[in-house]
Structures are given as structure tokens and as C-alpha cells.
Amino acid sequence: MKAVAEMLGVSRSNLVNRLQGKAKPRRRYHKAQDAALVPLITALVAARPTYGYRRITAILNRQLRSEGLAPCNHNRTYRIMKAHNLLLARKYCERPQHIHDGKVIVMRSNLR
Incomplete structure (x- = not known):
């Protein structure tokens, strides 16, 4: 178990919890309140298609x-x-790409 944990770069306790079924897999983000915001956001994006998420917020x-x-x-x-x-x-x-393939001509040295 130790060799497997080191190869995967995770802790042994994490592997043990996964094998025993204690750790739940991560689910996609979902909130019930988001359903009320989706039509409002969709309407704003349709009215202002060039606005990003910060302006829309x-x-x-x-x-x-x-x-x-x-x-x-x-x-x-x-x-x-x-x-x-x-x-x-x-x-x-x-x-x-700015390619310099020539000599820069200046009036004197150390002149910008």
C-alpha cells in the first residue's frame, strides 16, 4: 500500500478510505437556488452579449x-x-515576432 501511495503521490489514508468506501467521489456543482438565476443571467447575456461575467454580476x-x-x-x-x-x-x-536583423544606427554611443 505504501509503494502504491508513493507512486500516485497521495496519502495512504486516502487510499484506505477509498478502498473501504468511506470517501465519496466528488460530484458536479449543483444548487437548487441556481435555477432561479439562470433565466435572469440568460436574459442579461442576450441583451448585452459583449459583457463578461463580472459586469453581468x-x-x-x-x-x-x-x-x-x-x-x-x-x-x-x-x-x-x-x-x-x-x-x-x-x-x-x-x-x-520582432526580429532584429540589421544594425541599429545611432548618433553616438549610450544614446537612447
Whole structure:
């Protein structure tokens, strides 16, 4: 058991608990209260498709406070938006390689 634990990089107690069935496997995130927030977030994203999860959270919290409800954490908004594919696409851009293949001409040395 010790050799297996060392190879996997986990503690022996963790392996023992898993073998005995004491440790429960982790489940996906799910809260019953999220079902009430999904239509609100979906409506906000449809109205403002360029807004990220932080701006959506700010607008959502303004809406919730005006209705007298508890505000929503930005981490929770991110999880809901990620689960329903409402997040913005990540920006990927190719950066040009600056290649110096010549002599730099300056008036005199130590001159910027």
C-alpha cells in the first residue's frame, strides 16, 4: 500500500478510505437556488452579449437588490455561465515576432 501511495503521490489514508468506501467521489456543482438565476443571467447575456461575467454580476446584483433578494457572488455567476455556455470567447491573438536583423544606427554611443 505504501509503494502504491508513493507512486500516485497521495496519502495512504486516502487510499484506505477509498478502498473501504468511506470517501465519496466528488460530484458536479449543483444548487437548487441556481435555477432561479439562470433565466435572469440568460436574459442579461442576450441583451448585452459583449459583457463578461463580472459586469453581468454587477447588473444582476442591482436587479436582485431592487427586488429585495440576496445578491449573487461573481464566482457563482461564473459557474452558472460556464455550465450554460454563456461565457465570452477568450481572446487569442498571434503576436508578431520582432526580429532584429540589421544594425541599429545611432548618433553616438549610450544614446537612447
